Amino acid sequence: MTLHPILAALRKHKAGVVLISLQIALTLAIVCNAIFIIQKRIDMVHRPTGLNEDNLFLVTQQWVGAPDGDDPAGLEKLDSMQQADLATLRNLPDVASVSPIRSLPLLRSGSVGGIGMKPLQQKSTVDANFFFGDEHMLSTLGLKLVAGRDFTAADVQHKGFRDESGPVLTIITKPIADKLFPRGDAVGKVIYFDSGSTPTTIVGVVARLQSPIDSGDSGLAWNSVMFPIRQDANFARYVLRAKPGRLVQAMNAVTPALYAANPMRVLDDRSVRSFADIRARAYRADVGMAILMSVICLILLAVTAAGIVGLTSFWVGQRRRQIGVRRALGARKVDILHYFQLENLLIAGIGAVIGILLAVGLNLWLITRFEMDRMPVIYVAVGVLAVLALGQAAVFVPARRASNVPPVVATHAA
Amino acid sequence: MFGYYLELALRSLRRSPGLTALMVLTIGFGVAASMTTYSVFRAVSGDPMPWKSSKLFVPQIDMWGPSGRASDGEPPDAMDYTDAMKLMRDHRAKLQSAMYEISPSVVPADAGKHPIHVSGHAVYSEFFPMLDVPFKFGSSWSADDDAQRAAVAVISSKLSQKLFGDANSVGKTVNVEGKDYRVVGVLNEWNPQPRFYDVVNNGGGFSTDFEDVFLPFQTAVQASIRNDGNTDCNATPAESGFLGLQHSSCTWIAYMAELDDAAAVTTYRQYLDGYAHDQQQAGRFGWAPNNRLRNLPQWLDYKHVVPSDTKVALLVALGLLIACLVNTAGLLLAKFLRRSGEIGVRRALGAPRLAIYTQFLTEAGMIGLAGGALGLLLTGMGVASVSWVLPRDIASLARVDFSLLVLTLLVSVMATTLAGLYPTYRAACVQPAWQLKSN
Numbered sequence: 036m037t038l039h040p041i042l043a044a045l046r047k048h049k050a051g052v053v054l055i056s057l058q059i060a061l062t063l064a065i066v067c068n069a070i071f072i073i074q075k076r077i078d079m080v081h082r083p084t085g086l087n088e089d090n091l092f093l094v095t096q097q098w099v100g101a102p103d104g105d106d107p108a109g110l111e112k113l114d115s116m117q118q119a120d121l122a123t124l125r126n127l128p129d130v131a132s133v134s135p136i137r138s139l140p141l142l143r144s145g146s147v148g149g150i151g152m153k154p155l156q157q158k159s160t161v162d163a164n165f166f167f168g169d170e171h172m173l174s175t176l177g178l179k180l181v182a183g184r185d186f187t188a189a190d191v192q193h194k195g196f197r198d199e200s201g202p203v204l205t206i207i208t209k210p211i212a213d214k215l216f217p218r219g220d221a222v223g224k225v226i227y228f229d230s231g232s233t234p235t236t237i238v239g240v241v242a243r244l245q246s247p248i249d250s251g252d253s254g255l256a257w258n259s260v261m262f263p264i265r266q267d268a269n270f271a272r273y274v275l276r277a278k279p280g281r282l283v284q285a286m287n288a289v290t291p292a293l294y295a296a297n298p299m300r301v302l303d304d305r306s307v308r309s310f311a312d313i314r315a316r317a318y319r320a321d322v323g324m325a326i327l328m329s330v331i332c333l334i335l336l337a338v339t340a341a342g343i344v345g346l347t348s349f350w351v352g353q354r355r356r357q358i359g360v361r362r363a364l365g366a367r368k369v370d371i372l373h374y375f376q377l378e379n380l381l382i383a384g385i386g387a388v389i390g391i392l393l394a395v396g397l398n399l400w401l402i403t404r405f406e407m408d409r410m411p412v413i414y415v416a417v418g419v420l421a422v423l424a425l426g427q428a429a430v431f432v433p434a435r436r437a438s439n440v441p442p443v444v445a446t447h448a449a
Numbered sequence: 450m451f452g453y454y455l456e457l458a459l460r461s462l463r464r465s466p467g468l469t470a471l472m473v474l475t476i477g478f479g480v481a482a483s484m485t486t487y488s489v490f491r492a493v494s495g496d497p498m499p500w501k502s503s504k505l506f507v508p509q510i511d512m513w514g515p516s517g518r519a520s521d522g523e524p525p526d527a528m529d530y531t532d533a534m535k536l537m538r539d540h541r542a543k544l545q546s547a548m549y550e551i552s553p554s555v556v557p558a559d560a561g562k563h564p565i566h567v568s569g570h571a572v573y574s575e576f577f578p579m580l581d582v583p584f585k586f587g588s589s590w591s592a593d594d595d596a597q598r599a600a601v602a603v604i605s606s607k608l609s610q611k612l613f614g615d616a617n618s619v620g621k622t623v624n625v626e627g628k629d630y631r632v633v634g635v636l637n638e639w640n641p642q643p644r645f646y647d648v649v650n651n652g653g654g655f656s657t658d659f660e661d662v663f664l665p666f667q668t669a670v671q672a673s674i675r676n677d678g679n680t681d682c683n684a685t686p687a688e689s690g691f692l693g694l695q696h697s698s699c700t701w702i703a704y705m706a707e708l709d710d711a712a713a714v715t716t717y718r719q720y721l722d723g724y725a726h727d728q729q730q731a732g733r734f735g736w737a738p739n740n741r742l743r744n745l746p747q748w749l750d751y752k753h754v755v756p757s758d759t760k761v762a763l764l765v766a767l768g769l770l771i772a773c774l775v776n777t778a779g780l781l782l783a784k785f786l787r788r789s790g791e792i793g794v795r796r797a798l799g800a801p802r803l804a805i806y807t808q809f810l811t812e813a814g815m816i817g818l819a820g821g822a823l824g825l826l827l828t829g830m831g832v833a834s835v836s837w838v839l840p841r842d843i844a845s846l847a848r849v850d851f852s853l854l855v856l857t858l859l860v861s862v863m864a865t866t867l868a869g870l871y872p873t874y875r876a877a878c879v880q881p882a883w884q885l886k887s888n
Contacts, residue, residue, distance in 0.1 A: 050782055050871065050875065051779060051782060051783065054775055054776075054778055054779035054782065055779055057775050058772055058775045058776050058779065061768065061771060061772040061775065062772055064768075065765060065768045065769065065772065068765075069765055072761065097554055097566060099554045099556055099564045099626070099627060100626070100627035103673045103675075103690065103691065104690065105673070105689065105690030105691060105692055105693075157516065158516070194689075195689045195690055198689040198690075200685060200689075229684075229685045230684065230685070231685065269675070294563070298563065299564065300554075300564065301554045301563070301564045301565060301566040302563070303565065303566055316840075319839070319840045320756070320758060320839065320840045322838075323835075323838040323839040323840065324758050324761075324762065324839075326838045327486070327762055327835075327838060327839075328762070328765065330482070331482055331762075331765055331766060331769050334478045334479075334482055334769060335768075335769050335772055337478075338475050338478065338479065338769075338772060338773055338776050339772065339776065341471050341474070341475060341776070342471075342475070342775075342776035342779055342780065344471075345468055345471050345779070345780045345783065346779050346780065346783050348468075349468075349783030349784075349787065350783075352787070353787070401761070405757045405760070405761055406757075
C-alpha cells in the first residue's frame with residue numbers, strides 16, 4: 036500500500052491531525068519524565084541500609100525528673116538508670132539482643148562530624164554520621180564486618196550527651212575506609228574527629244551503614260562511623276532484635292517492663308517502633324510521589340487512547356461512503372483495516388518526533404529548575420514504542436468497524 | 450435565546466452519548482488531577498500570615514566566618530546563645546523573640562496517670578503579639594516575667610483539656626520536667642503550618658505535633674530544659690552539657706523580629722552590621738560583617754519550605770490538564786463538523802455567525818460544566834486519598850473548601866470553552882450554500 040492516498044486524505048483533516056499528534060507528543064513528554072521520576076524514587080527506596088532489618092525495633096523513652104548530666108554525679112546516675120533499662124530489656128523472653136543507640140538509619144535525626152588525618156586539622160577530609168552504642172551494637176543491628184574486629188565490653192565508655200570529645204576506638208564503613216586508606220589497610224590506623232587532637236584507632240570496617248539523615252545520594256549517605264560509647268542524657272534510645280518471628284510479642288512486652296522497672300518516664304504510642312515502620316515513614320513522600328505520578332500517567336494514557344478512538348471513529352463515520360467505494364472497487368477488508376492503522380502510525384509517528392523534543396526539553400528544564408538528573412535515552416525509546424503501541428491499540432476498534440463497512444454503501448445516496 | 454441554545458446543546462449531546470461521555474470523562478479526570486495536586490501545593494505554599502508576613506524578619510549573623518559558611522557564602526540559619534541574647538538585650542525591633550524548641554515531659558496531677566510527652570517552644574513574651582497568637586483564656590506573660598525568669602507557662606487548649614478538663618485553667622499549676630509553672634494563658638486552636646517561626650528546627654518546616662507548651666526563654670534556660678531541635682557546631686564545645694552549649698558558638702536558637710516599615714528595616718540592617726563590625730573590632734569575628742535580614746516569604750523561599758516534589762507534581766498535573774484540553778478540542782472539532790449540514794441550514798435561514806458562535810460555545814460550556822461536576826467528585830476523592838499516599842504532615846493540610854470548589858468548576862468551564870474556540874470558529878466558517886447543495 037502506498038502512502039500517497041493517506042497523505043492526501045490527511046491534508047483534508049489538518050486540524051484533527053495536528054491535535055492528535057500534539058496530544059501524543061504531550062503524552063510522550065510527560066510519561067517519559069514521570070516514569071523516570073518514578074524509577075528514581077523506586078531505586079532510592081530499595082537501597083539497603085546495611086542493617087538486617089527483620090525483627091529489629093527501636094525504643095525511645097524519656098525520664099522524668101532525671102538529673103541533667105552536666106555534673107559527674109548526675110552522669111553516673113543517668114548511666115545506672117540506662118544500665119538498669121538495658122538489663123530489663125535483655126531479660127525479656129522474646130528479645131535476642133539489645134544495644135543503646137543514638138540514632139538509626141532513616142530516623143531523620145542524627146549527629147554529623149568531620150574526620151581528619153592529622154591532629155587539629157581545620158578542614159575535615161571527609162564528613163561522617165556518628166553512631167554511639169555498646170559492644171552489642173554491631174550484632175544487634177546485623178552489620179557485616181569486612182575487616183578487623185567488633186567492639187568488646189572492655190572498649191565501652193560512657194559520656195554525656197553531646198560530649199563527643201576524643202573517642203578512643205572506632206569502626207568505620209567501607210566507603211570511608213576506601214577513601215582514607217585506598218590500599219585497604221584501614222584497621223589499626225589512627226584518625227582524628229572534629230578537628231580534635233585525640234587520636235582514634237580504627238578497629239574494624241563494616242560493609243555498609245546508611246545515614247540517619249536524608250542525604251540523598253551524596254557521599255554522606257554511606258559515610259558512617261561507630262563509637263563504643265554509651266551516651267547519657269535524660270532520654271535514651273535502645274535498639275532491640277527480637278527472636279525470629281517474635282517481633283510483635285517483643286514490642287508489646289517493652290512498655291510494661293520498663294514502667295515496672297521505673298514508672299517516672301514517658302513512653303507513648305510512638306516510643307516503640309519497628310524498623311519497618313521507620314523505613315515506611317522515611318520513604319513515605321517518595322512512595323507517595325511515585326504513586327501520584329503513576330496515577331497521572333495512567334489517566335494521561337487513557338485520555339490519549341480515548342481521544343484517538345473518538346477522532347478516528349468520527350473519521351470513519353465521515354468516510355463511510357468512500358470506504359464503500361473502495362470496497363466495491365475490490366479492496367479487501369484487511370486493506371481498509373491497514374489503511375486506518377497506517378494512518379494512525381503516521382500521525383503517532385509525527386507526534387512521537389515532536390514528543391521526543393518535548394521530553395528532552397522538559398527533562399533539561401527540570402534539571403535546571405529542580406536538580407533532576409539527565410534522563411537516559413532508553414526512557415524516550417521505550418516511551419516512543421509505548422505511544423505507537425497505544426495508538427495502534429486505540430485505533431483497532433474503529434478501524435475494524437471501518438473494514439466492516441459493506442461495499443453496498445457505495446450505492447447509497449450521500 | 451440562551452434557553453434555546455441550551456436545548457440545542459442538550460439535544461446534540463444526547464445524540465452522541467459516547468462522544469459526550471468521553472469528553473466529560475476527559476475533562477473530569479484532567480481537572481480533578483490538577484485540582485488535587487493544587488490543593489496539596491496550596492496547602493504547603495500558603496502564606497501563614499498574609500496580613501503580616503512582609504513585616505516579620507529573620508536576622509542571620511555570620512558568627513562562624515568563612516569556614517562555617519555554606520558554599521554560596523550564606524551565614525548559618527540559626528543563632529548561638531551569645532548573639533541571640535545580645536540582640537534581645539538591645540531590643541532594636543518593635544517586637545522580637547529568640548526561641549528554641551523544647552520537648553519536655555508533663556506530669557499529670559492525677560497520681561495514677563503516666564507522665565506525657567509534649568512539644569513546644571521557649572520564647573519571649575513579645576512572641577505572642579508579634580505572631581498574633583490567639584488566646585482562649587488569659588494572655589501572654591509580661592516582659593517583667595521574662596526578666597524575673599518567672600515560672601509561668603502558656604499551654605494549648607488541647608493540653609489544658611487533657612490536664613484540667615473544660616474549665617478555664619488560668620492560675621492552675623502545670624508540672625513540666627518536675628517543676629511547677631503557673632498557667633497564665635491558654636491558646637485557642639493554633640497550629641500554623643508550615644511552622645514558619647522556627648523553620649530551622651523543623652526539618653521541612655511542617656510538623657504533625659501540636660505546640661502544647663510555651664515557657665519564658667530565660668526560665669527554660671535556667672531550668673535546664675534542653676533544646677530538642679537541631680544543634681549545629683562549627684567547633685566542638687569546650688564544656689559539655691547544656692551550659693557548655695550556651696557558652697559555645699553552636700547554633701540552636703531561632704530568631705524573629707517585627708519591623709513595620711522600610712525605614713525600620715534599614716535601621717535594623719545597619720544595627721546588625723554595626724554589631725558584627727563591633728565584634729570584628731573586639732576580635733571575636735575575624736571577618737567583615739556578612740549578615741542577612743530576610744522577611745518571612747523570602748525566608749521560607751530561601752529555606753525551600755515548599756517541597757520541590759509538590760511543585761513537580763503540580764507541573765505534571767498541569768501537563769495532564771493541557772493534554773486533556775487538546776483532546777477535548779479534537780473531539781469537539783469532530784462533533785461540530787459532523788453537523789455542518791445543520792449549521793448550513795441555520796445560516797441559510799438567517800442566523801448570523803455570532804449566533805453560531807454562541808450556540809457552539811454554549812455547548813462546549815455545558816460539557817465543561819458536566820466535566821467540572823465530575824471533576825468535583827473526583828477531586829474530593831483525590832484529596833481524601835492523598836492522606837494515605839503522601840506524608841501525613843503535608844497531606845493533612847490539603848482540604849476541599851469553597852474556593853477550591855468554585856475554582857474547579859471555573860477552570861473546567863473556562864478550559865472547555867477555550868478548547869471549543871477553534872472548533873467553533875471552524876463551525877462558523879461553514880458555507881451555507883455549499884452545505885445545502887451537497888445535501
